[in-house]
Amino acid sequence: MSREKPPTADGADPYKPPMELVYSEVRHREQSAELSDRELALAARSGDMVSFEALVVRKTPAVVSVARRIVSDPEDARDVAQMVFLRVWEQLDRYDATYSFNTWIYRITTNLSIDFLRSSRSREKAHGATLHLVRQREEATGAETSRAAEDDEMSRLFREASERLSGKQKAAFVLREMEDKDTDEIARILQCGESTVRNHLFNARRILRKEIEKICPGFVRARRRAPEKR
Amino acid sequence: MTSGCEVTRTRFESYLGEALSREERSAVRAHLSECAACRREGSELDPSLLFATAMPERVSDADAARILEGVRAGIALKTAERRVRRVPSHRKRAGATAAAAAAVLLALTLTSPSPARLALARANRLSAAAGPGRTSLPAAAGTRAAVPAGESGSEFGAPAMTARPFSPFAEAGAPGGQKAPADATIYDWNPGGGQPRVVWIVDRSLDI
Numbered sequence: 001m002s003r004e005k006p007p008t009a010d011g012a013d014p015y016k017p018p019m020e021l022v023y024s025e026v027r028h029r030e031q032s033a034e035l036s037d038r039e040l041a042l043a044a045r046s047g048d049m050v051s052f053e054a055l056v057v058r059k060t061p062a063v064v065s066v067a068r069r070i071v072s073d074p075e076d077a078r079d080v081a082q083m084v085f086l087r088v089w090e091q092l093d094r095y096d097a098t099y100s101f102n103t104w105i106y107r108i109t110t111n112l113s114i115d116f117l118r119s120s121r122s123r124e125k126a127h128g129a130t131l132h133l134v135r136q137r138e139e140a141t142g143a144e145t146s147r148a149a150e151d152d153e154m155s156r157l158f159r160e161a162s163e164r165l166s167g168k169q170k171a172a173f174v175l176r177e178m179e180d181k182d183t184d185e186i187a188r189i190l191q192c193g194e195s196t197v198r199n200h201l202f203n204a205r206r207i208l209r210k211e212i213e214k215i216c217p218g219f220v221r222a223r224r225r226a227p228e229k230r
Numbered sequence: 231m232t233s234g235c236e237v238t239r240t241r242f243e244s245y246l247g248e249a250l251s252r253e254e255r256s257a258v259r260a261h262l263s264e265c266a267a268c269r270r271e272g273s274e275l276d277p278s279l280l281f282a283t284a285m286p287e288r289v290s291d292a293d294a295a296r297i298l299e300g301v302r303a304g305i306a307l308k309t310a311e312r313r314v315r316r317v318p319s320h321r322k323r324a325g326a327t328a329a330a331a332a333a334v335l336l337a338l339t340l341t342s343p344s345p346a347r348l349a350l351a352r353a354n355r356l357s358a359a360a361g362p363g364r365t366s367l368p369a370a371a372g373t374r375a376a377v378p379a380g381e382s383g384s385e386f387g388a389p390a391m392t393a394r395p396f397s398p399f400a401e402a403g404a405p406g407g408q409k410a411p412a413d414a415t416i417y418d419w420n421p422g423g424g425q426p427r428v429v430w431i432v433d434r435s436l437d438i
Contacts, residue, residue, distance in 0.1 A: 065287040
């Protein structure tokens, strides 16, 4: 079988072995990055681990963010995130692709975070973390803070003040106020009615108000004390 | 104070009461994230408004890599666990299949007379063609017919059942006068055909 050799300037044989790329994991990863969550989930369901890992990488920030705000501890949040992705891998065949993948993964995240929060280990750790944070905050009182430092301070304050919230109240508040989800989506995530979500939010705000007043009186010193709404 | 500040401050109560539209709510949050004065004003009204401007928790690349590694390890572990679990489940399944097959055969044999009767009718025809002289297996005393009285193979277009009850104990002349179990009946449907073919064993003690 003859092969045509294109002419070259130096006359060298431009022969290349007749190889054809059959599979490239790098290319597969690049292609996976362009797929939607739903497409990745469906590919992962059929056993494509590259797609599953792309999904893990993509969803890690959101999952860790929610888990960290609910369980209050960064290490625990990482553990919860791993459990979330393992649960996703185990239950991918149960995922209904007609619904948003985000809703599904947020549901798993909030459920596992609430379960974690309920465990005695988590309670003990949260108590220890609160004491530590109170000490840290006392040391930092009066310091001029930047916006980033203010965010850190808000996060710490939330961890302390939200200790009294129930798992569902905390999850509803985190999803609404910090993740900026709509109440109908939160209802789907928590698998309850929208009115229940509003109730959780109302009670969460009431409890947070009281706790912040207790923990940090300086914050509300100048507050116009409006009568307590009920 | 800008007009944006005024609008935002008038919306605080509605924001807290979940009474704003998606756009109005987003506008309040956007303004609060930029305006320190309104954040202060809002927190004085309700400290929970402080969290409206909370930035998403940051996840470092190292943390993300650790999580991915943990997930990979967890999947490897769970895959190995599933593989280990499969062995006994296979054995269980094989045992269950054999038991189910035996149960189905027994049920068919005991509860569905049609195929058995057809077979019986065929055996009877063969037996009749062979003639009584070729029957080499004498009936054992005490054995009973498996087909209830009043029923016969004639309804299937075959002569009435003439299959001979067969007792291997009596035939072999078992030592010590060993007899067939009291409630068991064993039929040979091919008498004279050489080796007896036991095709129907009824244990009356089952009380079916």
